[in-house]
Amino acid sequence: MARKRPWASGRDMSQQQHRSAQRRAEKRHRREVERRRARTSARKEDSVRPDRLRRLAGDDLVPSVDEETVVHPYLSHRYRERELLVRGTPWRWRREMPGFWTHAEVAALADDALFAALAERGLVVSRTDVLAHIARMPAGGSAWRMSRIHWLPAVRSRSLPAPDRDFLGLAAVELWRRLRPEDPPLESLLAILADAEDLPDDDRAGQLAGLIRFLAAVRARGGPDDAGEVSGVRLPLGGPYTRMVILAFRLVEKHPQLAADVLAEAEHWAEHTFVDEYGADRLFLGRMLVLVCVELGREDDAERRLRALLAQFPGDPATRRLLAVQLHENPHDDRSRLVEALELWDSTRSAGDEPEDDDFQQVRDEIAESLRLHDAAGESAAAGAPGGAIPSGTSGVA
Numbered sequence: 479m480a481r482k483r484p485w486a487s488g489r490d491m492s493q494q495q496h497r498s499a500q501r502r503a504e505k506r507h508r509r510e511v512e513r514r515r516a517r518t519s520a521r522k523e524d525s526v527r528p529d530r531l532r533r534l535a536g537d538d539l540v541p542s543v544d545e546e547t548v549v550h551p552y553l554s555h556r557y558r559e560r561e562l563l564v565r566g567t568p569w570r571w572r573r574e575m576p577g578f579w580t581h582a583e584v585a586a587l588a589d590d591a592l593f594a595a596l597a598e599r600g601l602v603v604s605r606t607d608v609l610a611h612i613a614r615m616p617a618g619g620s621a622w623r624m625s626r627i628h629w630l631p632a633v634r635s636r637s638l639p640a641p642d643r644d645f646l647g648l649a650a651v652e653l654w655r656r657l658r659p660e661d662p663p664l665e666s667l668l669a670i671l672a673d674a675e676d677l678p679d680d681d682r683a684g685q686l687a688g689l690i691r692f693l694a695a696v697r698a699r700g701g702p703d704d705a706g707e708v709s710g711v712r713l714p715l716g717g718p719y720t721r722m723v724i725l726a727f728r729l730v731e732k733h734p735q736l737a738a739d740v741l742a743e744a745e746h747w748a749e750h751t752f753v754d755e756y757g758a759d760r761l762f763l764g765r766m767l768v769l770v771c772v773e774l775g776r777e778d779d780a781e782r783r784l785r786a787l788l789a790q791f792p793g794d795p796a797t798r799r800l801l802a803v804q805l806h807e808n809p810h811d812d813r814s815r816l817v818e819a820l821e822l823w824d825s826t827r828s829a830g831d832e833p834e835d836d837d838f839q840q841v842r843d844e845i846a847e848s849l850r851l852h853d854a855a856g857e858s859a860a861a862g863a864p865g866g867a868i869p870s871g872t873s874g875v876a
Contacts, residue, residue: 541640543647544643549714550664550665550713552647552651552665552669553671553672555644556581557675559581559676576641577639577641577642579644581669584648584651585652592652592653596649599638599642599646600633600638601632603632608653608657609657611627611629612624616710617661618661618663618664618699619711620664620709620711621647621653621655621663621665625646630643630646651665667692667695668713670691671688671692674691675688682728682729683729683733683736686725686729686733686736689721690722690739693719693722693743693747694743701750702750706752716752719744719747719752719763722740723744724763726770727770737773738774740767740770741776741779748786760790761787761791761797764783764786764787765787765800767783768783768800771783777804777807777808781801795825798822799822799823802819802820802822802826803841806819806844809848809852811852813856816845816852817849823841823842826838
């Protein structure tokens, strides 16, 4: 076969260039196909992760907060704001979920702009209409629920995307606050809790103060009923109460006044049974409150709380040991307290022939030694007393 000469015709050169360009185009196409496959795979993986609330395409891929069944939708919306705006990347979230509004943005709208925004979403209402809707709700009821009862049915002529449905809820909250400031909606109460949770992690004292204010505000509204409802809405109160007690334990040294406020607030919830699935562990939290009392030097309060816990949970060994230590460290020159401490400590021995650890035996020896010294001091005092009378509160060791 003859070798192609460099001076070949222009037609042959153009065919060769065409084939080269075609091969390059095919390579680019294959690379683009692989990139698209990789993006599609990553998108599918993200869409099944429950902790990712990203808008991939279309409004309904990020559901409305109405689908949240554990906590109130307003708290769910504030959680989204916190995770995806405060701690996330705002511009990316705006791009991936167009139409998303924050509670602060809705609150910044003037009345006319707020009503106009509702009209754009197919809901035409006036101030008179909103006041009539509020009047049909329980006093201090949920504005979000009001929007679902009285507003959503009026815009069913067209399907509202999830961000617009959530906007209706936020708008209802804001209009109720403005039009009935003397009887604010339930969401004004929930905003106290959400504001506390919005604080940065390094502001634990601010978070604790907010939790105290929230639980106090719940009590100011009459507190939850037997079903755990406030103004007809079920609220998860066990979680905030648990966080309040744990934060008090962690901050008692740096913020003793806040810890004292927690003790005062906890007194009002002593008999309350938390019914939500985050229900407080009363025994565990009760022992933490005892330790807060000890750190604050409230020894009598600590003992009172321990005895109350022991009456509720008589078989709990940890509570019995705590009470034994409390009695041993605060005997008040009363032999009966040391005897009770020793009995409580011995009652927590392991069952069977299993040996106790060194710490158990060391504490027991210390209590027994304190009792022996107390009796020795009593005998010495009795020997020096006229007539050999033994002072009250002392007795010889049997």
